[in-house]
Amino acid sequence: MSDEAAIVTQGLTKSYGRVQALRGIDLEVRRGEILGFLGPNGAGKTTTIRCLLDLIRPDGGTVRVLGLDPQADPVAVRARVGYLPGELQLDPNMTGQEALQYFNALRGNRADWSFVRQIAERMDLDAGVPVKNLSHGNKQKIGIVQALMHRPELLLLDEPTLGLDPLMQQEVLRLLAEAQAGGATVFFSSHIMSEVEAAAERVVIIRLGEVVEVAETASLIDRALHRARVRFKEAVDVQMLANVPGVTLLSQDEDTSVVLQVEGEMDALIKALAAFPVLDFETQRPSLEEIFLAYYAEAK
Amino acid sequence: MLVEFKHTLRRLRGSMIGWGIGLALYGLLMVALFDSIVGIEGFEELIASYPEEILAFFGDMMTITTPKGYLDIYYFAYMTVVVGIFAVGAGANLLVGDEEKGILDLVLAHPVSRTAVVWGRLLGFAAATAAILFVGWLSWVIPAGGTGMNLTWIEFLRPFFPLFAVLLLFGTLALLLSLLLPSARAASMVAGGLLVANFLLVGLANINPELQSVVEFTPLHYYQGGDAVTELNWGWLLGLLAVSVALALLSWWRFQRRDIRVGGERGWRLFALRRRARAEREA
Numbered sequence: 001m002s003d004e005a006a007i008v009t010q011g012l013t014k015s016y017g018r019v020q021a022l023r024g025i026d027l028e029v030r031r032g033e034i035l036g037f038l039g040p041n042g043a044g045k046t047t048t049i050r051c052l053l054d055l056i057r058p059d060g061g062t063v064r065v066l067g068l069d070p071q072a073d074p075v076a077v078r079a080r081v082g083y084l085p086g087e088l089q090l091d092p093n094m095t096g097q098e099a100l101q102y103f104n105a106l107r108g109n110r111a112d113w114s115f116v117r118q119i120a121e122r123m124d125l126d127a128g129v130p131v132k133n134l135s136h137g138n139k140q141k142i143g144i145v146q147a148l149m150h151r152p153e154l155l156l157l158d159e160p161t162l163g164l165d166p167l168m169q170q171e172v173l174r175l176l177a178e179a180q181a182g183g184a185t186v187f188f189s190s191h192i193m194s195e196v197e198a199a200a201e202r203v204v205i206i207r208l209g210e211v212v213e214v215a216e217t218a219s220l221i222d223r224a225l226h227r228a229r230v231r232f233k234e235a236v237d238v239q240m241l242a243n244v245p246g247v248t249l250l251s252q253d254e255d256t257s258v259v260l261q262v263e264g265e266m267d268a269l270i271k272a273l274a275a276f277p278v279l280d281f282e283t284q285r286p287s288l289e290e291i292f293l294a295y296y297a298e299a300k
Numbered sequence: 301m302l303v304e305f306k307h308t309l310r311r312l313r314g315s316m317i318g319w320g321i322g323l324a325l326y327g328l329l330m331v332a333l334f335d336s337i338v339g340i341e342g343f344e345e346l347i348a349s350y351p352e353e354i355l356a357f358f359g360d361m362m363t364i365t366t367p368k369g370y371l372d373i374y375y376f377a378y379m380t381v382v383v384g385i386f387a388v389g390a391g392a393n394l395l396v397g398d399e400e401k402g403i404l405d406l407v408l409a410h411p412v413s414r415t416a417v418v419w420g421r422l423l424g425f426a427a428a429t430a431a432i433l434f435v436g437w438l439s440w441v442i443p444a445g446g447t448g449m450n451l452t453w454i455e456f457l458r459p460f461f462p463l464f465a466v467l468l469l470f471g472t473l474a475l476l477l478s479l480l481l482p483s484a485r486a487a488s489m490v491a492g493g494l495l496v497a498n499f500l501l502v503g504l505a506n507i508n509p510e511l512q513s514v515v516e517f518t519p520l521h522y523y524q525g526g527d528a529v530t531e532l533n534w535g536w537l538l539g540l541l542a543v544s545v546a547l548a549l550l551s552w553w554r555f556q557r558r559d560i561r562v563g564g565e566r567g568w569r570l571f572a573l574r575r576r577a578r579a580e581r582e583a
Contacts, residue, residue, distance in 0.1 A: 046562070053409050056559040079411035087562055089402030091311070105303045106410035146406075 005064070006031045006154050006185035007052060012061035014047055014209075021047040023209040024061065029187050034180050036200030036217070037189040038292055044209040045189040046086050049156050053083060066154055079107070082147035086158035086189070088139055096127035096134065096142045103146045111149040119145050122171055136163040144172055148179060155179060157188035161195060173199045193292055197221075205292060220291060227284040228260045228269060233277040244272045301420040304412065308424025312390060316428050319386050320435035327439025330374050334447050338365040357503040359525075367449040371440070372526020376459050379436075380466050380523060384495045387429060387467040391474030392487040394421045395551075399561050400484060408560055418552045422472070429467050433460045451529065459528040465540035466523050470495050472547035479554040519543065 007029035014022040022044045029035050039045045050056045052065050054074040063070055070077045090099050100120075104111045120127055123141040131139060140163045147155060155176070161169040169192070176186050176199060190196050196203060197217060205213040213220070227250070230241075235255035242249040246263040262269055266283065273281065309316075337343065347361050355361045358377060363369025395418065398404040408417065440449075441456045470491055478487035498520045505511035505521075515521045522536040 050405075050560070050562075055405060055408055057557075075411045075413050078409055081409070083406070083409035085402070085405050085409070085562070087402055088406065090406070091403055093311070102303070102307060103406075103410060106407065106412050108411070143406075 004031050005029060006033075006066055007187060008062075008064045009048070009051075010062045012048065012051060012063060013059045014044075014051060014056065015059055021209055022051070022058070022061075025206070025209070025211055027204060027211060027214075029185060031185050032180065032183060033202060034176060034186040034188070034200050036196035036203040037187060037206065038193070038196060038203055039189070039206035040191075043206045045206060046158055047209075048206070049083075049086075049158050049187075049189065052156060053078060053081065080153045082150065082152035082155045082157075084143045084147040084155075084157040084160055086162070088143040090131045090139060090142060092132035093130065095130050096125060096138075099131060099142055100127060100146055100149065104149065107150050112151075115151070116145060116149045119148055119175065122175070123168065137165065137168070140164055141168070144175070148175060151179075151182065151184070153184055155184055155186045155188070157186065159190055160188055161190065161192060169195060226262045226266065228262055228266070229257070229280075229282045229284075230260065230273065230276075230278060231257045231280040233279050236276050241269070241272055241276075244268050247272075301416040301423075304417050304420025305424045305427070308394070308421045309427055312424065312428040315386055315390065316431050319383065319432045323383070323432060323436035324439040327375070327436055328443060330370075331440055331443045331447055331449065334367070334370055334449050338370065338448065353507050356506040359506065367451050368455075368526055368529040370449070371451075371456075371459065371529060375440075376463060376525040376528075378499070379463055380470075380520060381496060381499050383429075383432065383436075383463070383467055384470050385492065386432065387471040388474040388488050388491040388495065390425050390428065391471030392478040392484040392491065394425055394475050394478075395555060396478035396484040396487065402562055405560055405562055414556055415552065418548075418555050422475070422548055422551075425471055426468055429471065430464060433464055433467075436460070455529045458530075458532050459524065459526055461532060462524045462528050462537055462540065465537055465544065466519060468544040469519050469540050469547065472544045472551060476547050476551045476554065479551055479558065 005028045007027060009025050009027045012022050012025035012027075013020070025044065025048055027048070037045050037048070047056065051058045051063060052070060054070040054077070057071065065077045066080050068077050091102075094102065100116060104113075104116075120141075123144060125138065125141040125145060127142070129138070131142070134142075140161075144160060147157060147160075157176075160176070161172050164172065173195060176188070180186055186199075188200075200217050203213070203215060203217050203220060204211055232255075238249060238252050238255060238258045241247060241258065241260060245268055246265075247269055248261040248263075250259040250261050252258045260269065262283075340346075344362065344365060347355070347364055350361065358373055360369065361373060364373050395404065398407070408414065437457055437460050441453045444451065444456065473494070474487050474491035477490050478484045481487050481490065498518045501511065501515050501518060502520045502523075505515040519540060522533075522539055524533050524536060527533075
């Protein structure tokens with residue numbers, strides 16, 4: 001267990017009755033990194049995040065957040081963490097401003113209010129409106145502001161861009177990058193793979209309460225399956241290409257066009273293609289979404 | 301704890317205003333009617349002609365023409381049930397109401413202990429209840445000088461203490477039940493049902509002495525009502541407060557160990573939802 005880690009969980013388990021939500025989560029989030037936490041609904045993302053804040057108690061395993069045990073010292077952990085729940089709910093009778101003041105009071109009025117105003121302006125948030133009159137996206141903006149307002153060391157964000165328009169999604173990603181630049185660690189879950197791909201240095205993929213992959217985002221994409229479309233000047237024997245190690249023939253069109261799937265590096269395929277009259281060669285880099293879906297396809 | 305105390309008072313301000321106005325209007329009306337009612341010729345004979353069971357159910361109704369009896373029968377005899385609606389509703393929703401709405405999740409993600417949340421909110425609830433009763437007291441004591449109700453301010457005040465203790469007891473009972481039952485609504489209904497059942501049981505025990513042995517184990521047996529005008533039964537009052545504190549401690553203990561639910565997780569459907577989630581996982 002590294003002392004440098006912002007979050008460490010080992011063998012984290014949690015059941016709701018007979019439903020096993022977490023089946024031994026081993027996780028390490030390094031200090032200062034942005035880590036994306038991926039998984040479909042019910043995979044255990046929210047349960048894991050809520051265990052980190054002692055909102056729910058794990059059945060087994062250990063948790064350390066910023067070197068502290070959240071069960072033994074929950075207040076100290078929460079003082080250093082900014083949290084955005086996946087299903088944000090606020091007191092409908094408060095205005096956004098009152099909600100932020102209440103959260104700040106719970107933090108001992110630690111927030112620099114000029115910084116709060118600055119984030120609110122960037123988020124285009126009208127804090128004077130009662131929460132009950134706000135759209136989901138505007139409530140989400142309050143959630144973002146309250147999570148960032150005290151400049152936490154660790155941000156735990158469950159679907160931070162949920163309900164926001166694309167411009168605001170970009171602004172949130174910029175805020176997270178700035179928080180990271182200021183020394184914060186960001187641990188966030190998302191369903192939007194493109195934003196995870198853009199923001200996260202590493203990703204953790206969770207499936208049915210278990211971590212199935214932890215990797216650098218770039219390397220995960222690099223070592224995943226690539227697709228290559230090749231067009232030839234004349235008909236060729238494409239079976240020769242299919243025999244190249246790591247290459248699978250996905251489709252062909254009258255022996256003059258093929259779509260191949262390549263596992264790992266392209267080198268062997270390109271060398272094999274040198275023997276053919278190639279008209280056009282196009283490769284497709286898989287998106288994180290395709291990789292993510294592939295994990296779930298394997299599971300099925 | 302102070303933040304949660306103030307927050308609770310703020311959130312209950314609507315209830316305080318509503319219940320305060322309601323109690324004040326009723327108190328003012330009853331004070332204004334005192335001279336007229338006790339002055340009705342043959343009123344005592346009319347009361348005496350009521351069936352024995354009715355007279356017994358409401359206690360000593362023959363004292364209705366005295367300020368103490370009037371205060372007891374027209375106000376304190378059933379204020380436990382009336383203001384009890386506020387107490388059980390507020391108690392049941394103190395923690396679990398916010399939990400069911402999904403609000404508590406974010407509150408407890410802040411650097412505030414569960415202990416501070418429980419006691420801050422409980423103190424806020426107690427202060428709100430006291431404020432409502434204070435308005436009720438003012439509505440009697442201020443206009444009473446112009447009537448034949450020759451009671452001092454302290455005599456008007458004394459019966460409000462046992463009433464406060466009973467409301468606190470049923471409020472904390474509702475809080476505890478909300479942490480045991482699947483929803484705040486279920487807790488309100490059960491606590492409210494127990495309050496009404498206790499009220500009826502006390503009245504019936506006045507008719508049927510055999511019920512006395514049962515009623516002795518219920519809180520309202522130790523509620524003085526208007527009898528407290530002349531002297532407080534400190535043993536009963538402290539006993540009611542002690543039970544409230546015990547219920548509050550049990551609630552605190554229960555809340556310490558609780559997995560905070562996210563919004564929408566509530567009610568008896570919770571079990572069905574979990575079964576469905578399990579089936580989906582297995583599929």
